[in-house]
Amino acid sequence: QSVLTQPPSVSGAPGQRVTISCTGSSSNIGAGYDVHWYQQLPGTAPKLLIYGNSNRPSGVPDRFSGSKSGTSASLAITGLQAEDEADYYCQSYDSSLSGLAVFGGGTQLTVL
Amino acid sequence: QVQLVESGGGLVKPGGSLRLSCAASGFTFSDYYMSWIRQAPGKGLEWVSYISSSGSTIYYADSVKGRFTISRDNAKNSLYLQMNSLRAEDTAVYYCARHSKYGSGSYYFDYWGQGTLVTVSS
Numbered sequence: 001q002s003v004l005t006q007p008p009s010v011s012g013a014p015g016q017r018v019t020i021s022c023t024g025s026s027s028n029i030g031a032g033y034d035v036h037w038y039q040q041l042p043g044t045a046p047k048l049l050i051y052g053n054s055n056r057p058s059g060v061p062d063r064f065s066g067s068k069s070g071t072s073a074s075l076a077i078t079g080l081q082a083e084d085e086a087d088y089y090c091q092s093y094d095s096s097l098s099g100l101a102v103f104g105g106g107t108q109l110t111v112l
Numbered sequence: 113q114v115q116l117v118e119s120g121g122g123l124v125k126p127g128g129s130l131r132l133s134c135a136a137s138g139f140t141f142s143d144y145y146m147s148w149i150r151q152a153p154g155k156g157l158e159w160v161s162y163i164s165s166s167g168s169t170i171y172y173a174d175s176v177k178g179r180f181t182i183s184r185d186n187a188k189n190s191l192y193l194q195m196n197s198l199r200a201e202d203t204a205v206y207y208c209a210r211h212s213k214y215g216s217g218s219y220y221f222d223y224w225g226q227g228t229l230v231t232v233s234s
Contacts, residue, residue, distance in 0.1 A: 038157075045207055047224070048221065048223075051212070091220065092218075093219075098174060100171050101149075103156055103159065106157070
């Protein structure tokens with residue numbers, strides 16, 4: 001059971017907007033720790049998508065955006081494209097655990 | 113360009129040992145913290161272990177503490193994970209990943225290797 005909760009799956013048609021939530025608690029996101037997002041295309045390694053809640057690394061299209069509020073964070077994808085079909089993971093830090101990083105369980109995005 | 117290339121995975125019996133390596137290039141390896149992260153088949157990501165740039169600070173996930181040992185050789189631009197007393201639940205793809213820091217202390221993983229598969233089975 002992940003300490004960061006993501007919906008197992010979301011879907012959308014090409015061109016639509018989808019959001020993926022990442023819900024935490026007062027010991028992680030709610031405590032002010034930053035949230036980062038990764039995209040994992042089928043059969044490949046994860047790739048950094050958003051860092052520091054809302055920052056895009058060079059090369060990531062501006063169709064991807066992140067936000068954080070309270071104990072939750074969200075990843076939004078606008079103008080959905082077939083190539084966006086992938087698994088998405090949020091990551092943060094939890095002060096109640098001994099580990100350095102915690103991940104959400106992942107969300108599989110299907111482009112209809 | 114930044115490259116991380118893992119090696120050393122394979123099939124091992126329960127109770128056995130394996131040593132993973134990660135060869136880094138394209139950046140000053142000795143300047144960066146590094147981690148190992150694993151992904152069981154069909155499952156999500158699990159952070160396994162962290163090592164500071166000098167190797168002086170090390171952390172482990174509770175699930176591997178006492179069985180796995182992380183190390184690095186900055187002269188060889190290499191990261192290692194010695195895995196002992198392996199269990200079936202350690203079966204996963206193991207990724208090495210580079211840390212970057214955001215703000216006052218938030219770490220994220222900005223580059224990942226392609227991963228190496230470890231299968232623990234009799």
